[in-house]
Amino acid sequence: MSVEKQPKEALFAPKNMKLIFNPLNKENPITVQVLGICSALAVTVKLEPAVVMSISVLAVLAFANVIISLLRNTIAPRIRIIVQLVVIASLVILVDQILKAFAYEVSKQLSVFVGLIITNCILMGRLEAFAMGNKPWPSLLDGIGNALGYAWILIVVAFFRELFGSGTIWGFPVLEYTGLYHIGYKNNGLMILPPMALIIVGIIIWIQRYRNRELIENK
């Protein structure tokens, strides 16, 4: 009796592509799963730190998902949280040291928030919910998808806060060239302050749920 070999799944089968594209909208980690908000808001005053933060989270989440997925059959359930924390913390230390070496200015701006990737709920959430029960390749895609879902919210918030708060995009004084200042336009100082990040995310949630009616919460 020969065991029939299972047909190998294509690497980019539609099922796998869903893992990347669903977190961008319907299962967005920030606006729907409510994960990883802590660090998301604090780094969005300017576009540059937001992008660097997104890349850091992408790297940590993708690698952590793969590593935990490879180890998933050897981890005893009782100690899984500690194992996950150790994997995440080591990856974050690597990212932190790399940032300090190659992008010192940005790493100063991000201050403690790089370290706080360790306690970013996206990481624990995805490791628990996905990587503990799936093969490495889907886990990698899931990690990348969720990090991208996290990234686009960060970048949108940072874009608006930098544009209206400081009148620049990526440090480039866009509004100065349009001549708005001559007719009495002033930068909105409130956009730079922390509360506006929350309100912008609230508005993003509003728009997203308006377009995606099934996400609306019941009373």
Added chain:
Amino acid sequence: MEDIISIFIRSIFIDNMIFAYFLGMCSYLAVSKTVKTSVGLGIAVIFVLGITVPVDYLLNEYLLSAGALRWLGPGFAEVDLSFLSFIMFIAVIASMVQLVEMVIEKFSPALYNSLGIFLPLIAVNCAILGGSLFMQEREYANIGQATSFGLGSGVGWFLAIVGIAAIREKIRYSDIPAPLRGLGITFIITGLMGIAFMSFMGIKL
């Protein structure tokens, strides 16, 4: 003594964990549906922050920061282990949370049941690790200052979560646009509360 009180007040109102740094937002949003559970979680956070920040302060002072190992002998004066601080801090926090969990389970089973999954999740509450990391970054002069910073941040977090829980209990009766219901309006209210807290910014002690 004066500086200790000043740090305490500062960390409650001006450098509030939620409104100024958005730390601990995940459990803040998830647990703030009723006042009762949020009081429980808030107290647990005060307790854990009040213990972990001074413990991490001692670790940082005598083990991790540059030249901290001087007490071992002159050969160790150059050693800088600060790159290990993330992993050390998170280990301290995870074990402290385990301890708090055991204490609460023993003395208040009702609270233990109502907190449910969120108690172990304090270990990954950004406010706790954030407290230790801010303590390291701001280089407090002695353990008294570090403790008062930890307790103050905890109290600030407690105030924020109890406030939002009370508002959410009331807002259930109002007519909010459907897409904004739940998460969306909570974000916006938190933003407005943050603006209100900013009025404390001018306070100098």
